[in-house]
Amino acid sequence: MPENPSVAPHAPVIFQEKLRPNWAIWLVALGLGATAGVAFFPIGAQWGITAGLIAFALIAFAFIANTPTIEVTADTVRVGRASIERQYVGEVTGYRGSAAYHQRGPGLNGIAFMNIRGWIDPVVRIEITDERDATPYWLTSTRRPEELTAALGGVMSQFREVEETQDQASESPADSE
Numbered sequence: 001m002p003e004n005p006s007v008a009p010h011a012p013v014i015f016q017e018k019l020r021p022n023w024a025i026w027l028v029a030l031g032l033g034a035t036a037g038v039a040f041f042p043i044g045a046q047w048g049i050t051a052g053l054i055a056f057a058l059i060a061f062a063f064i065a066n067t068p069t070i071e072v073t074a075d076t077v078r079v080g081r082a083s084i085e086r087q088y089v090g091e092v093t094g095y096r097g098s099a100a101y102h103q104r105g106p107g108l109n110g111i112a113f114m115n116i117r118g119w120i121d122p123v124v125r126i127e128i129t130d131e132r133d134a135t136p137y138w139l140t141s142t143r144r145p146e147e148l149t150a151a152l153g154g155v156m157s158q159f160r161e162v163e164e165t166q167d168q169a170s171e172s173p174a175d176s177e
Contacts (some may be wrong), residue, residue, distance in 0.1 A: 011073035015151035090127030092154025094145030117138040
């Protein structure tokens with residue numbers, strides 16, 4: 001039987017990460033379930049336990065159902081529900097610490113696509129070069145910014161700062177006496 005030429009084979013995955021909640025978020029979910037249990041406890045112990053378990057199950061389902069995936073192939077980049085062809089990916093920079101805070105807060109462009117998870121500190125900024133797309137860049141949380149930036153041909157911000165410092169030093173004229 002001949003193969004269907006209209007169905008393209010999937011490109012191999014270069015990078016993949018699921019942004020699952022950390023243990024502290026699960027403790028919050030457990031606390032919210034316990035709160036629901038306490039609210040129903042005056043009706044009866046069985047009602048309280050049942051309400052607490054149902055509330056925790058619903059919160060856990062919401063966390064799992066809304067866990068975004070970052071996936072990079074040779075052809076596409078997918079962050080959560082957003083997807084773009086690699087040809088439209090421009091400069092990629094990863095950030096940690098105070099630089100990541102700046103990207104998520106004071107340095108954030110209001111029309112950028114954001115896939116931010118409060119329990120994950122590092123972020124990667126992916127510039128979008130498609131002139132038909134008004135989104136200037138994507139900003140996504142990631143636990144492995146070095147790997148994601150490498151998969152997209154980018155660099156981490158500390159390396160970019162070192163390169164810029166070296167470039168400025170080479171451009172300045174030497175002192176002559």
